[in-house]
Amino acid sequence: xxxxxxxxxxxxxxxxxxxxxxxxxxxxxxxxxxxxxxxxxxxxxxxxxxxxxxxxxxxxxxxxxxxxxxxxxxxxxxxxxxxxxxxxxxxxxxxxxxxxxxxxxxxxxxxx
Numbered sequence: 001x002x003x004x005x006x007x008x009x010x011x012x013x014x015x016x017x018x019x020x021x022x023x024x025x026x027x028x029x030x031x032x033x034x035x036x037x038x039x040x041x042x043x044x045x046x047x048x049x050x051x052x053x054x055x056x057x058x059x060x061x062x063x064x065x066x067x068x069x070x071x072x073x074x075x076x077x078x079x080x081x082x083x084x085x086x087x088x089x090x091x092x093x094x095x096x097x098x099x100x101x102x103x104x105x106x107x108x109x110x111x112x
Contacts, residue, residue: 028046028099038109038110038111041083047077047079049076051075052073052101053072053074055070056071056095056097067083083108091110093109095108
């Protein structure tokens with residue numbers, strides 16, 4: 001044989017010469033909201049690698065809870081949630097995503 005290798009990706013799996021050698025999986029991540037700055041609403045996208053509980057909370061600059069956007073069991077994949085700040089003053093706010101295996105926080109700005 002010449003050592004030729006055929007690579008095929010199907011359903012998130014890499015197959016080489018007929019044998020599956022490495023399943024691919026999405027990494028869990030929290031995206032920056034868009035638009036940012038915003039008025040009055042913005043969209044937050046997030047991806048989770050496995051089915052699990054997700055909580056996304058918005059905080060003001062003093063760390064006080066403003067709103068819980070997501071607090072439920074979510075299927076793996078990419079999701080989006082809209083945050084409407086119609087009743088909030090301009091300023092810097094933070095949003096945090098928590099799962100059993102991941103935590104991240106990002107900053108956003110309401111500009112009215």
